[in-house]
Amino acid sequence: LVLVVDFGAQYAQLIARRVREARVYSEIVPHTTPIEEMLAKNPKAIILSGGPSSVYEPGAPSVNRAVFEAGVPVFGMCYGFQAMAQALGGEVRRTGVSEYGRTPVTVTVPGTLLSDVPESHRVWMSHGDSVVAAPEGFTALATSAGSPVAAFENLERRLAGVQWHPEVLHTEHGQEVLTHFLHNIAGCHPTWTMVNIVEEQIERIREQIGDRRAICGLSGGVDSAVAAALVQRAIGDQLTCVFVDHGLLRKGEAEQVERDFVAATGVSLHVVDAQQRFLEALAGVSDPEEKRKIIGREFIRVFEAAEIEVIGEAAEHGEKVEFLVQGTLYPDVVESGGGAGTSNIKSHHNVGGLPEDLEFSLVEPLRTLFKDEVRLVGEQLGLPAEIVWRHPFPGPGLGIRIVGEVTHDRLETLREADAIAREELTRAGLDRDIWQFPVVLLADVRSVGVQGDGRTYGHPVVLRPVTSEDAMTADWARLPYDVIETISTRITNEVREINRVTIDVTSKPPGTIEWE
């Protein structure tokens, strides 16, 4: 275990992921965690992240010297580097030269940390203060225009640091430098592999659940599918999955859950066909928030009724269902409390706000994993690629991609158009470059067209391909023209109601990804 101490940088999660890419397990702790608590976790190393503050700012988060004296290897980045320098008697000064963004550094002495890294390379910096003298016993390894000492190490004490951000993509050789620290200075063994994760989780789930029963709601998305598959692997038929088909999924998705997922995992599945019920509840409603509320409310009702049915069936065999499986991910856990000092904290209902009278104990086998790791676990478990590599999809589904009232026919129209767009994106090999590709039906808009000899008066669809890293911000994706052309031609030829295809070229902000 490597601890990443979060000083309020948005980089802590990225650092934790990069550590895991070096095959070493990592967790994030807020900088307010007492040092005794950190050491009690028995970390093999501690990484001090960057932070927004200067070490000289009043109220700057301080670093307890004890962290450097516990005999645990420590790596400081950016703010963490300066804090280490200052705590150990080096000199940090406001030199007047700030460095932001891509910055050339020169390696003066490679040492262990920078061995095999080119003498001149470019790294990502973001700092005002600089280290002008390394603490006693440390070797200065690199320098840049604004940082007399841009990296140092003390092999005897297994302490090291860099002024830059090795975790960001724009830093050349960043992963190498981090790996040198982890493997060669801290002596961490690269044992964090997907096979190990799967085996360890299966073991834990068996311990937690024993011979009792569990239930899991499947949404069609990656997280619930992988969580369910893991638990199935661990406890077999003691798990029942519930899938509510609300009729707002895309073409083929319900079948993927009901047929392909079951075939791949052997899970016992309880399907509720609630399509009619959702259509009735949505009749006459056009307001987006109203639609969301109705879909959310109906979903909970149907799901709870299904749960009660499953519990009832178990009871007939003299058994109780005591566990609820959820696909909670590590970023949800960090953002809901693990991250004191980070600037935006969301609260996720599946972590913090469960009703107190919840009757289930939670099983959350993905709680320590990032999304990309969840996908790898899914692959390891043999889940179909269509599920494992699925784009994020909103809970209210196509219900919020029809601008206007949701009806059966409109859903069918949108499903056809959406399927064509996805098919062509896949054919072009672009699935993994695009974060999400909503297709939106403007059901209340009509425009005049001409097809064959006849005048048409149909609806437009909007293509909304976006790139993003976390859905908080996004940019419109520059799809190749020939891909757009094929999608447009196919949709207008194959989907009767649609006579016009448009493309949304708005970033987020000011737009959102979805139209409603």
Ligand code: XMP
């Ligand atoms: P926006 O449209 O706000 O979307 O840029 C950001 C991300 O959230 C998804 N989204 C939702 N997910 N329930 C969900 O579970 C919702 O009501 C909802 N609205 C938007 C959207 O698909 C994107 O990934």
